Amino acid sequence: MPPKPVNTSSRRLTLYDQLRYNVVPPVFVVFFTVATQYLAWKGNEEPNFRLSRALGNEFSWKFVGLFFLWAFLSLKVPSKIYKGPVTSFGYTPLYSDNGFLYFWSTIVLSILILNLSPILALRIYYNFPEIIGSLNICAFILCLWLLYNGKYAPSSKEKLKKQPIIYEFYRGMEIHPRIFGVDVKQLTNCRIGLMLWEVLILVFFATNWLLHGFSLAAFATFFIQTAYLAKFYWWETGYFNTLDITLDRAGYYICWGCLVWVPAFYTYASYYIVAQFPSLSDTYSLLILVFGILSVTLNYWVDYERQRFRASEGQCLIWGKKASYIMAEYDGPKGRQQSKLLISGFWGVARHLNYVFEILAAFSWCAAGWGHGVWPFLYAVFLTVLLVHRVFRDEEKCADKYGPYWKKYCEKVPYRMIPYIF
């Protein structure tokens, strides 16, 4: 994950810096890129390994091309505009506020198409390694363009320190670049990555049904993820205030991550159980479905509590009582500013309870693969590592931003994720 930039040109690099800037980025780029191709091939019912599959085929290029066009058009149709947070260099990013409509219209259209031509589900499933190949090629071209553009024709006035080029490629250059008039990260993260996730799990569920008959476990896996993604699109504008958008730059980490890693890896439990039919009983499947929906609801509830608290400027009820908070100050683009840190409700129990429910939801939708080893659980394990690391990244950001106020919050709410444990 992108570390904090330091000025590497003004001093000799320590061994630690060498690792951070020159070793980790190329190792991650090669490892994650190869992993997506390997997993797509390994999880298929008919694994037929040929390196040429990574170049895609006619079908995969058509599928990816049409999907990109649909995603791009969703940002071009007239819609309400959402203004994201102003950057430290005074830029206000603009986003299309039609995510929920895009989500449902894509699902309805996909179901209609799959009903008219069920064979299409099988074609997408069997061509998945090629689809990942095409996505990989597109994502690399985009990341190279982002690097070139960020270095030689940046659209913002932001001054960046020079870093090793492979690190710049990995971390990205600009925070809010635009391509053909649309915001790059809204396109790659929200309109392509997460929507492909939904369409692919729908396709894998349909393939499972076509090949092996209806399975409640496969349905639970599909339904919990759909609820999770519906929740994301309901809240899409909230996402424009998170680390991914306000801190991470558009580069390999976030753009390749959303264009390739999300469709290849986040969908893996659904993909894997097509080849390895679920052996879970209906009773267990039903329990998992209920547990999964509960976890998604609680994850949303925690996020919603903070959102409601911030929107009402602290004047709301939390768990039936007046919200309590710490009034924090920080240096913002408009000078000294104030912000409130909630210390009641879920945010008074632990500082990142939303991540705990997120992890539980992920384990529940992977559980349909129970009995088939670690493969179907890869996503949940990865997510646990990602979120624990994110706790530290987010807290580093908050400590920098709020200084003593953040320290006070940590004293009032001492646990990061699980009370009395961590």
Ligand SMILES: NC(=O)C1=CN([C@@H]2O[C@H](COP(=O)(O)OP(=O)(O)OC[C@H]3O[C@@H](n4cnc5c(N)ncnc54)[C@H](OP(=O)(O)O)[C@@H]3O)[C@@H](O)[C@H]2O)C=CC1
């Ligand atoms: N599936 C996946 O791969 C991932 C999913 N997620 C999910 O995305 C959602 C958003 O997560 P994410 O963006 O990481 O982080 P959070 O939603 O937890 O937001 C963290 C930010 O909230 C503000 N904040 C922190 N504590 C308080 C408080 N007590 N009161 C008010 N504001 C506070 C701070 O920002 P400020 O500067 O505004 O004060 C902080 O930076 C979650 O549901 C999470 O589970 C996240 C990461 C990966």
Ligand SMILES: CC(C)CCC[C@@H](C)[C@H]1CC[C@H]2C3=CC=C4C[C@@H](O)CC[C@]4(C)[C@H]3CC[C@]12C
């Ligand atoms: C180099 C890569 C292997 C790492 C890529 C990581 C990214 C693809 C992911 C990092 C953070 C992830 C997300 C953050 C918050 C989200 C909100 C949630 O409601 C939906 C999912 C997501 C958008 C999620 C998507 C993948 C990341 C960007």
